[in-house]
Amino acid sequence: MKEPSDLELMLAVKAGDRTAFEQLYRRYRDRLYAFLVRYTGDPSSAQDLFQETFLRVFRDRARYEPRAAFATWLFTIARNLFLDSVKRAWTPGTFIEPETATLSIPDPTPGPLETLAQEEAEAVLRRAVASLAEEDRAILLLSRFEGLRYREIAKILGTSEGAVKVRAHRALQALRRALTD
Amino acid sequence: MQCQDAQALMTAYLSDEVVSIERREFEEHFTTCACCREELASFRESWERLGRWPVPAMDSRIERDLLARVEQEAATLGPRLRPVATALAAVAAVLLSIAASVFLPYERAFQLCREGLKGFSVFAGLPDSTLFFIAGIFYGVIPLLLVGLVSARLMGGAGAGLNGTATGVAFALLMAPYVLIVCSALPGAFTAAILGGIALGGLSGSAGGLWLGSRTRRPAW
Numbered sequence: 174m175k176e177p178s179d180l181e182l183m184l185a186v187k188a189g190d191r192t193a194f195e196q197l198y199r200r201y202r203d204r205l206y207a208f209l210v211r212y213t214g215d216p217s218s219a220q221d222l223f224q225e226t227f228l229r230v231f232r233d234r235a236r237y238e239p240r241a242a243f244a245t246w247l248f249t250i251a252r253n254l255f256l257d258s259v260k261r262a263w264t265p266g267t268f269i270e271p272e273t274a275t276l277s278i279p280d281p282t283p284g285p286l287e288t289l290a291q292e293e294a295e296a297v298l299r300r301a302v303a304s305l306a307e308e309d310r311a312i313l314l315l316s317r318f319e320g321l322r323y324r325e326i327a328k329i330l331g332t333s334e335g336a337v338k339v340r341a342h343r344a345l346q347a348l349r350r351a352l353t354d
Numbered sequence: 355m356q357c358q359d360a361q362a363l364m365t366a367y368l369s370d371e372v373v374s375i376e377r378r379e380f381e382e383h384f385t386t387c388a389c390c391r392e393e394l395a396s397f398r399e400s401w402e403r404l405g406r407w408p409v410p411a412m413d414s415r416i417e418r419d420l421l422a423r424v425e426q427e428a429a430t431l432g433p434r435l436r437p438v439a440t441a442l443a444a445v446a447a448v449l450l451s452i453a454a455s456v457f458l459p460y461e462r463a464f465q466l467c468r469e470g471l472k473g474f475s476v477f478a479g480l481p482d483s484t485l486f487f488i489a490g491i492f493y494g495v496i497p498l499l500l501v502g503l504v505s506a507r508l509m510g511g512a513g514a515g516l517n518g519t520a521t522g523v524a525f526a527l528l529m530a531p532y533v534l535i536v537c538s539a540l541p542g543a544f545t546a547a548i549l550g551g552i553a554l555g556g557l558s559g560s561a562g563g564l565w566l567g568s569r570t571r572r573p574a575w
């Protein structure tokens with residue numbers, strides 16, 4: 174049997190179909206979670222945002238317009254929730270320190286030395302990506318990991334495709350600099 | 355293509371965003387320009403390195419939490435009026451109620467009530483209008499109990515109370531002209547009593563039918 178498309182599933186969710194929501198959820202679960210961990214640099218805020226995003230998808234299902242691809246809609250919600258949470262939480266002097274956040278999560282597979290090297294490489298990446306401006310970070314992650322086109326990313330960011338193209342390049346330049354420093 | 359143009363396109367090229375003529379020109383430039391080749395290789399290295407960022411594993415508790423919250427959300431959904439379903443249910447109930455009054459006219463039901471209740475001392479001496487009221491209840495409660503039972507099984511549980519009440523009200527309003535015509539020979543107080551009984555019976559029958567129906571229905575969520 175043919176797998177239903179995101180659109181078909183979302184229309185079913187709109188009509189009140191619970192299993193359709195779970196199907197969509199399973200389809201995007203890992204992608205959204207990975208995006209949020211990389212984007213926020215903090216697993217605990219990623220977890221909160223992950224839940225809030227899917228909850229919002231369910232709550233706002235009636236507002237979903239078939240004109241937008243589901244993935245675009247999902248990542249737009251996730252980003253807006255992040256921006257809201259930053260606005261809410263920010264007080265002078267507070268800053269999410271990525272390393273401390275990850276240190277509190279015990280690694281499920283403590284392994285040999287090469288795991289340590291891997292962790293170090295990951296920490297370097299995390300720091301480098303965290304040093305990017307928020308928009309640049311979103312663009313780079315969405316195009317690198319989610320395989321979204323510039324056209325779709327432009328919709329998520331509410332900007333033009335040309336602007337995304339320019340920013341994506343600037344972001345990769347900045348990342349390269351941060352990785353070689 | 356100039357070096358400057360080629361450099362500006364490098365990230366887009368790595369993301370597969372450079373197409374057709376532009377892509378051909380871009381790739382041609384590399385066959386001749388070692389400087390840009392080197393630059394692209396360096397961008398590609400950062401691009402690949404970013405891509406090797408392992409996928410973070412998600413705690414299964416988050417999923418359980420989330421699905422439970424969605425469940426909760428679904429249960430507390432605000433009621434939604436379904437006008438078409440409500441109207442259909444009301445019309446069906448009206449037809450049932452009229453059919454009942456054809457087989458058993460209101461006056462006959464009133465007489466049956468009077469005879470049936472005669473044996474109970476509690477009901478002795480009830481005014482006739484009250485007996486008409488009691489008789490009227492049956493013409494409301496039975497049709498709407500049936501309709502409510504069926505619609506609860508067909509429709510979701512959310513908004514059952516709202517839609518059930520709306521059906522009951524619509525039913526009473528639709529019944530009024532019919533009762534007024536059929537009972538035109540009766541004193542006005544009796545007609546009003548029958549109508550009141552039908553309305554009360556309709557509302558309670560609707561609530562009871564939906565309640566019974568939803569108890570046997572599989573949950574929509």
Ligand SMILES: [Zn+2]
Binds near residue numbers: 358387389390391
């Ligand atoms: Zn060149």
